[in-house]
Amino acid sequence: MDKRQQVLSRAEKVFGDKGRAAAWAVQVKSQFGGMSALECAETEDGYLLVMETLAKVEHGFGA
Template identity: 45%
Template structure:
């Protein structure tokens, strides 16, 4: 799987469904430099930032 596919899968697991995951992934986030998570995840550093954000959300630390 490529990084984008991994982020899509992780987001669906965190949010419980594809629609909520897509909404989160496609909206710019201040915590991610006002970029959308899906755009940011296209390079290795951005991928790691988005992965970390999803892990924090999954553990109840951020939104």
């Protein structure tokens, strides 16, 4: 599974819905330097940031 698929899979678990996960993953966010989660996850550091952000969301800290 590539990083994009891993992000989408994790987001689906966090948001509980494929549609919500996909919407979140393509939305441009300032914490990702003006990129979407999927764009940000193309680098190793970006991938780690996206996964950390999803963990925060899962534990009640907004994204």
